[in-house]
Amino acid sequence: MKLSVSIQVNGRTYDREIEPRLLLVHFLRDSIALTGTKIGCDTSQCGACTVLLDDVAVKACTCLAAQADGCSVTTIEGLAPDGRLNALQEAFWTKHGLQCGFCTPGMIFAAQALLRVNGNPSPEQIRHALEGNLCRCTGYQNIVRSVQAAAAAGVR
Amino acid sequence: MATTVAAPARVFGSGIRRREDPRLLTGTARYTADFTLPGQLYAAILRSPHGHARIRKIGSSAAKAAPGVVAVFTGADTEGVLQSIPCAWLVPNSDLKVAPYPPLARDVVRYVGDAVAVVVAESAQQAYDAVELIDVDYQPLPATVDPEHAVKPGAPQLHGEAPNNIAFHWTVAGGDVDAAFKAAEVVVRDRIVQQRLIPTAMETRGALAHYVPATGELTLWNTTQNPHIVRFIMSLVTGIPEDRLRVIAPEVGGGFGSKIPQIQGDFITVFCSMKLGRPVKWIESRSENYQSTTHGRDHVQDVELAATKDGRILGLRCTVWAGMGAYLSTAAPGIPTILHGLMLSGPYKIGAVKEDVYGVYTNTTPVEAYRGAGRPEATFMLERIIDRLADEIGVDPVEVRRRNLIPPFDNGFDVITGLKYDSGNYKGALDKALAHAGYEQLRAEQAEARKKGRYLGIGVSMYVEICGLGPSQVAGAVGFQGGLWESAIVRFHPSGKAHVFIGSSPHGQGEETTFAQIVADELGVSVNDVKVVHGDTDITPMGWGTYGSRTTAVSGAALAIATRKIKEKARLLTSHLLEAAVEDIDYANGKFFVRGFPDRHKTIQDIALMANVAWNMPQGMEPGLEATTSYDPPNFVFPFGAHLAVVEVQPETGHIELKRYVAVDDCGPQINPMIVEGQVHGGVVQGIGQALWEQAVYDANGQLLTGSLADYAIPRADVLPDIEVLSTVTPSPHHPLGVKGIGEAGTIASTCTVYNAVIDALEPFKVQSIQMPLTPERVWRAIAERKGA
Numbered sequence: 001m002k003l004s005v006s007i008q009v010n011g012r013t014y015d016r017e018i019e020p021r022l023l024l025v026h027f028l029r030d031s032i033a034l035t036g037t038k039i040g041c042d043t044s045q046c047g048a049c050t051v052l053l054d055d056v057a058v059k060a061c062t063c064l065a066a067q068a069d070g071c072s073v074t075t076i077e078g079l080a081p082d083g084r085l086n087a088l089q090e091a092f093w094t095k096h097g098l099q100c101g102f103c104t105p106g107m108i109f110a111a112q113a114l115l116r117v118n119g120n121p122s123p124e125q126i127r128h129a130l131e132g133n134l135c136r137c138t139g140y141q142n143i144v145r146s147v148q149a150a151a152a153a154g155v156r
Numbered sequence: 157m158a159t160t161v162a163a164p165a166r167v168f169g170s171g172i173r174r175r176e177d178p179r180l181l182t183g184t185a186r187y188t189a190d191f192t193l194p195g196q197l198y199a200a201i202l203r204s205p206h207g208h209a210r211i212r213k214i215g216s217s218a219a220k221a222a223p224g225v226v227a228v229f230t231g232a233d234t235e236g237v238l239q240s241i242p243c244a245w246l247v248p249n250s251d252l253k254v255a256p257y258p259p260l261a262r263d264v265v266r267y268v269g270d271a272v273a274v275v276v277a278e279s280a281q282q283a284y285d286a287v288e289l290i291d292v293d294y295q296p297l298p299a300t301v302d303p304e305h306a307v308k309p310g311a312p313q314l315h316g317e318a319p320n321n322i323a324f325h326w327t328v329a330g331g332d333v334d335a336a337f338k339a340a341e342v343v344v345r346d347r348i349v350q351q352r353l354i355p356t357a358m359e360t361r362g363a364l365a366h367y368v369p370a371t372g373e374l375t376l377w378n379t380t381q382n383p384h385i386v387r388f389i390m391s392l393v394t395g396i397p398e399d400r401l402r403v404i405a406p407e408v409g410g411g412f413g414s415k416i417p418q419i420q421g422d423f424i425t426v427f428c429s430m431k432l433g434r435p436v437k438w439i440e441s442r443s444e445n446y447q448s449t450t451h452g453r454d455h456v457q458d459v460e461l462a463a464t465k466d467g468r469i470l471g472l473r474c475t476v477w478a479g480m481g482a483y484l485s486t487a488a489p490g491i492p493t494i495l496h497g498l499m500l501s502g503p504y505k506i507g508a509v510k511e512d513v514y515g516v517y518t519n520t521t522p523v524e525a526y527r528g529a530g531r532p533e534a535t536f537m538l539e540r541i542i543d544r545l546a547d548e549i550g551v552d553p554v555e556v557r558r559r560n561l562i563p564p565f566d567n568g569f570d571v572i573t574g575l576k577y578d579s580g581n582y583k584g585a586l587d588k589a590l591a592h593a594g595y596e597q598l599r600a601e602q603a604e605a606r607k608k609g610r611y612l613g614i615g616v617s618m619y620v621e622i623c624g625l626g627p628s629q630v631a632g633a634v635g636f637q638g639g640l641w642e643s644a645i646v647r648f649h650p651s652g653k654a655h656v657f658i659g660s661s662p663h664g665q666g667e668e669t670t671f672a673q674i675v676a677d678e679l680g681v682s683v684n685d686v687k688v689v690h691g692d693t694d695i696t697p698m699g700w701g702t703y704g705s706r707t708t709a710v711s712g713a714a715l716a717i718a719t720r721k722i723k724e725k726a727r728l729l730t731s732h733l734l735e736a737a738v739e740d741i742d743y744a745n746g747k748f749f750v751r752g753f754p755d756r757h758k759t760i761q762d763i764a765l766m767a768n769v770a771w772n773m774p775q776g777m778e779p780g781l782e783a784t785t786s787y788d789p790p791n792f793v794f795p796f797g798a799h800l801a802v803v804e805v806q807p808e809t810g811h812i813e814l815k816r817y818v819a820v821d822d823c824g825p826q827i828n829p830m831i832v833e834g835q836v837h838g839g840v841v842q843g844i845g846q847a848l849w850e851q852a853v854y855d856a857n858g859q860l861l862t863g864s865l866a867d868y869a870i871p872r873a874d875v876l877p878d879i880e881v882l883s884t885v886t887p888s889p890h891h892p893l894g895v896k897g898i899g900e901a902g903t904i905a906s907t908c909t910v911y912n913a914v915i916d917a918l919e920p921f922k923v924q925s926i927q928m929p930l931t932p933e934r935v936w937r938a939i940a941e942r943k944g945a
Contacts, residue, residue, distance in 0.1 A: 019281070030280075035190035036183015038409075040358045041442035045865035048358060076183035089181040093173050096834050100664030101180030102187065102358040102409030123878070130873040134865070136358050136410050137664050139841030140873040142834055 005069040009034065010078030024068050025049040025060035028075055036076035036105050040134065047133030050106035051075050057113035059106075059132075076105035088112060088150045097146030099137035106133050111147045115155050121147065168677035168893075171830030174669040175683065185407040188362045188379045193435040196364075197226055199428050200283035201421060201438065202273040202290050203447060204265035207299035207519035207858015208312060211263055211272065215291035219275055222289055224282030227432060229424075230273045231260035238427055239393045241418060241483070244385075244637040245490035250324035252635075255315035255517065257483035259393070259423035265294070266314055266482035267519050268860050269447025271420040276428045276436060299519035299858035303479035304456045306518045314482060314517040323480050323515040324489055328497035330572035331508030333462075336471025340462035344544040350455035350533045351928050352479065352852040353845075354446055354862070355526045356870050359409020361449050362439035363422045365429035373400040374429070378422060381411040382701025383661055385638060387693045389418045389486070394426055405691035408663030412842070413525030414449050415663070416703050417486035421448060443864045451852055452526020454479035455492060455533050461541045462508075467549055467556040471508035472500055474537060480515045481522035487636075488524055489515055494634045495530030495622065495704075498573045502538045503582040503620045503796055504560040509572050519858035525703060527842055528903040531621045539617040539908040543915065544924065552599075553912070554590065554616055558583070561618075567889040575622065577794040578888045578896075581822070582618060585884050589616070589798040589820040592882055598802060606920060611805045612815075613917025616798065617909040623897040624709030624793035624888075640706070641788035643697040644715040646675060646722050648781035650768040652761030654681065656688045659699015660711035665835065665899060667707055670827040671715055674893070678719040679726075679760045680746020697784065705795070705897025708827065709888075714787035716892040721783035726763040732774040733758060733766060793888045793896040797821035799840070799905040801913040807921070810936030812848060812914055814877055819905070822884040823898040824891070832898050833881045839902020840879050845871045846903075847910040849929050869929075 002017040007027065014032050028034045028051070037060055040048035049060040052074035079086050085093065088108055098104040107130065114121055114129035121129065126147045127140065135143060179185040216228040241257040261270050273290050277283035298312040305311060306321040314321055337343065364377040374396050380386050383403040391398045408415060425438040440448065459474040478492035497511045542560075546553035562569055564581040571577060595614070602612040625631070628639035645657040656671055672686035690696055699711060723743065730748035731738035740751045749757035758766075763781065766772065770779035802816040819836050826832045849869040853861040862868040879902075887894030907928075914930050915923060921942045926934050 021281075029190075033192075034183070035186070038187075038359070039189070040360070041865045043442065043864045043866040046358065046442070076181075080182045083182075085178065085181060092181055093177045096174065096830050098177060098180055099666070099834060099838065100358065100410040101177075101185055101407065104180055105183055108181070124874075127873040127876070134358065134870060134872065136356055136412070136842070136870065137838045138834060139837035139839075139871070139879065140876060141837045141878055143873070144878075 003066050005065055007065065007068050008072040010075060018065050020066055022065045023061055024063040024065045027065035028060060034075050034077050038102050038105060040102065045134065047110060048103050048106040050109040050133060052109055052112065057109045076108060087153045087155045091150035091153060092146040095142050095146040095149050097138065097143045103133060103135040107135065107143055111150065114147065115151055119156050120151055123148065166677060167673050167683060168827055169825065169829065171828055172669065172683060174666050175672060176666065176668045187359055187407045187409055188364055188377045189439045191364050191377055193366055196435040196437055197276045197278060197432065198280040198283045199425055199436050199438040200275050200287045201271050201424060202287045203444065204261065204268055204270040204272055206265055206294055206296050207268050207301065208297040209265050209294040210297060211261065211265060212293040212295055214273060216273060218289040219286040222282065222286040224278040225275060225286045226278065227276045228273060228290065229428065229431065231258055231262040234260050234427055238423055241423065242389060242392060243484040243486065243489065244389065245487045246635040246637060247324060247326055247489045247493050248635045250326040250493065252324040252489060253318040254484055255317045259420050259427065267521055268858055269521055270482065271424060274424050274428060276432060299856070301518050301520050301854040301856065301858050303454060303477040303516035303518055306516050307477065307514060314519065318517055321517040323484060323517050326493040326497065326513045327511065328573055329510040330574065331471065333471045333473050333508040333510040336508040337462045337473065340470055341465040342463045342545065342548055343460055344541060344548050345460040346541055346544055346925060348457040348459060348537055348540060349927050350453040350457065350536065352454040353452045353526055353850050354852050354868055355412040355414035355452055357410030357412055357414055360440035360442055360445040361415065361419060361421065363425040364435060364437040365426040366435040367426065367429040367433065369433045372396065374426060375402045375404065376426060377404045377406055379408050379415055380405045381415045381661055381663060381703050383691055383693050384659055384699055385701055386418060390426060393423055394430065402694045405661050411663050412527040413452060413529055413703060416701065417450055417524045419449060446863050446868065447521060447860055450485050450524035451481065451521050452523055453533060454523055457537050459537050459541050461545055463545050465549055467545060467551050467559050469504060469506050469560045472506055474511045476511065476513045478513055478515050479518050479520060479523060481520045482517060483522050485522040485524040488522060490634065490636060491525055491530040492533065496534045498575055499531050499534040499622055500538065500573060501571050502535060503562055503580065503618050505562050506572055520854055527839065528900045529704065531900065532843065532904045532907055535617065535619045535904050536908040540911065543912050554595065557586065557618060576791060577620065578791055578890060579886050580620060580794060580796050581884060581886050582796055585796060585820045585822055586618060586798040588882055588884055589800050589818050592880065593800045593816065593818045611807060611917045613803045613805060613913040615801045615909045615911065615913025615916055617905050617912060618798045619905045620794050620796040621901060621904050622792045622794060623705035623900065624789060625704040625706045626792045627790060628788050638700055640700050641786055642699045642711040642714045643784065643786040644711060644718045645697055645784045646718045646782065648722065648764040650765050652681065652764045653685045656686060656715060657696045658688065658690050658711050658715065659697050660707045661691045661702045662707055663702065665702065665707060666828065666831040670708060670831060671712065673827050674712060674715050675719050678716070679723060681760055705899040708895055709793045709891065709897045710787060710789055712895060713789065713892050714785045717787060718783040718785035721785065722781060725781060726760055728774060728777065729763050729767055730758045733772065790890050793891060795821065795823045795896040795898065795901050797901060797905055799909040801909045803910065803913040803917055805914060805917040805935060807939050810932035810934065810939065812930060812935065814844065814910065816880065817877055818880045819902060820882045820884060821898060821901045822886050823901065824887045824894045824896040825885055826883065827895065835898045836881050836902045837879050839900060840906040841871050841876060843903040843906030844910050846907045847928055847930060851929050
């Protein structure tokens with residue numbers, strides 16, 4: 001059995017026939033070849049696949065593609081369409097908030113979701129907001145600094 | 157009077173932003189899983205659910221008939237095609253018994269995760285669906301999972317080749333340890349379990365193999381730290397000649413040692429592509445990664461220290477049972493021996509040491525290097541037993557360390573295990589850590605807090621580590637089945653932009669930036685004009701890989717020397733073009749000029765153009781501006797440092813709050829302090845993870861109970877304080893840039909620093925030992941037991 005879905009990703013609408021069991025993360029990576037969203041686990045712990053779904057940060061492995069039918073998704077590829085990093089990406093760059101880069105797309109969206117609701121978070125609030133996103137390289141410290149810098153730059 | 161002109165800021169030593177980041181920040185970087193080739197198939201591997209079992213029969217007809225399935229292979233199919241997976245560190249004088257390690261299990265499975273069969277299908281989903289349909293008839297066998305118990309009589313046996321499961325017995329000794337213990341006024345003992353850890357790089361392992369039968373050529377995209385080693389080993393196992401084998405390490409999402417070895421899945425993927433003549437991709441799930449990619453640590457250590465009453469260390473004696481897992485992984489035997497035993501004396505003058513290490517086969521996932529690899533286990537043992545000594549003789553643990561430190565030296569110090577440390581100022585690092593932390597005040601605060609029923613603890617650990625592996629002659633002498641040199645090519649193009657090609661293979665450490673800084677600093681070009689290329693064996697020169705904190709130390713040295721060759725050629729060409737004697741050509745800030753006549757100059761860009769067009773070259777000079785250097789280091793490098801942690805323990809719950817963490821590390825001159833600091837942050841946190849949260853747990857049958865990220869606790873953002881990072885600078889005397897390495901330093905020091913702090917907090921309860929990780933339950937139980945006593 002196949003389902004028809006229409007999902008808007010980074011402003012473009014994709015109409016696809018999918019298996020009902022297809023996860024949103026596999027839709028993004030395999031059905032429409034946007035591989036910037038990463039898969040780091042199979043138990044929804046790592047957060048590497050975090051994207052914005054109708055402006056809410058979700059782990060794309062916890063959501064069926066069918067559930068995103070008619071919705072709008074923002075992935076990492078959608079943040080700098082003309083090649084110019086946005087202020088949040090710039091902050092991660094300037095503050096060395098990434099090393100291997102694998103957790104980074106998910107971290108960016110977790111940070112974005114925090115800044116939407118709290119434009120001036122304390123380090124503790126940042127750490128709490130990022131606890132669902134795992135990073136093995138940075139020890140998180142420069143990620144916290146990145147989010148602080150983004151907040152100071154007015155990212156909301 | 158001369159006008160003072162501010163020297164231009166040096167790019168060496170500048171914390172500039174990383175060149176690799178824009179692609180990583182925009183989702184345009186490509187990791188192995190992100191590649192798709194035309195006609196690509198997907199492999200899913202069936203893995204043993206038993207720790208130890210005989211395979212009676214494998215029924216694969218249902219899987220073969222499933223939708224989309226192209227083939228199902230088992231161990232029998234690999235007969236005559238794949239050789240056994242080799243072990244590449246054959247530690248000498250250890251009676252090493254290397255058991256056959258089949259890429260697909262043949263008759264017996266020896267750990268949960270051992271590969272049993274593979275399904276290749278048109279889609280990943282179809283492959284995974286069909287794996288479920290394979291019917292394997294297992295006869296379960298008794299298992300053994302603890303390295304100390306596995307050597308005892310009656311324990312289940314893994315391999316006929318290795319009686320009592322002993323893979324090797326290695327000894328290191330220096331000085332007269334028996335005399336030291338006879339002369340001792342104080343002897344302290346401890347039993348330490350370095351629990352098994354799972355490296356957990358955020359990117360799991362995977363491979364994409366494309367074999368072309370018509371040419372016999374294989375291209376392999378592989379999540380590896382060392383593509384040239386992969387090519388070598390893959391060639392040995394598959395028989396594909398190295399000249400027809402191209403290994404590409406694309407973006408790699410962390411390694412921490414777990415991407416050094418070649419694991420079963422790599423060979424299986426290549427095998428499938430060879431059999432089917434189509435590209436085949438295999439990507440581990442995280443649960444599969446926890447079973448099939450290598451683990452780390454897993455030591456049981458009995459250690460005893462002989463000393464005088466005033467805290468002078470006389471000797472150290474220990475026995476270690478080091479779990480190897482079910483098979484010997486690529487570098488595994490070298491880790492608890494060469495990288496562990498030779499570092500036993502740390503930064504201290506110790507006159508006698510002896511260690512016996514038993515490498516033991518158990519029904520568990522093979523172990524390999526994990527960040528620090530042998531050195532954290534040595535540092536912990538030493539730094540823990542020194543705190544035991546301090547407690548025994550009633551002297552402050554810092555003072556005991558001071559009484560035993562090797563005095564500062566800048567060009568060689570011979571230690572009891574036979575190594576020659578390159579340079580060190582251990583007291584300098586310790587003083588800096590204590591001053592920054594306010595040690596005396598912390599002790600006063602601790603005393604005050606105790607009066608109020610609060611339990612603060614202060615822990616200190618020092619370390620000296622061996623890295624920058626290493627002289628190839630030494631590698632050969634200690635049984636490493638490869639070299640440890642590195643090479644670099646610097647190539648200037650007509651427009652003055654440059655490519656750098658290196659054989660090592662960074663995967664998050666930032667050498668695309670720091671190596672561009674080396675060239676920029678030496679030649680006055682912009683960092684943005686130097687592109688560093690790595691991770692492709694068809695393009696890059698030979699190198700042995702990125703591990704053991706060796707990339708900057710070895711590969712960076714090769715690059716510095718190659719860059720200096722460019723500089724020398726530029727000087728010669730300038731002399732020719734300006735018709736001046738070469739002795740009169742000076743260099744400053746990107747310009748080669750005639751001494752005393754700074755206007756008569758050529759920039760490196762001028763020289764790049766003139767060398768490439770080659771219209772007017774001196775007699776005998778080759779066209780082009782390119783240099784290659786292969787560098788074999790004369791010695792290892794030995795970074796060091798002193799770390800301090802402050803914790804507070806709630807005795808009612810056993811909860812530990814890590815309140816402060818101070819790290820003073822000395823890796824010599826820093827090319828990019830921002831990157832150094834990032835390495836320290838990450839390293840420290842991984843070591844804290846071992847102290848407080850992480851443990852791979854097997855049950856008695858060899859079942860992995862911590863088989864996913866839901867069960868294995870790596871550090872999260874919300875459980876950590878900021879790390880206070882400081883440094884001292886003691887250059888290595890033998891490195892062309894004086895630099896050492898920083899990748900593993902934090903991990904080596906931090907586990908024992910935090911552990912010592914927790915035990916220090918519990919001093920009123922007289923708790924001396926708690927098995928790691930220090931979970932609240934274990935801490936609470938330890939306190940309760942002492943209260944009961």
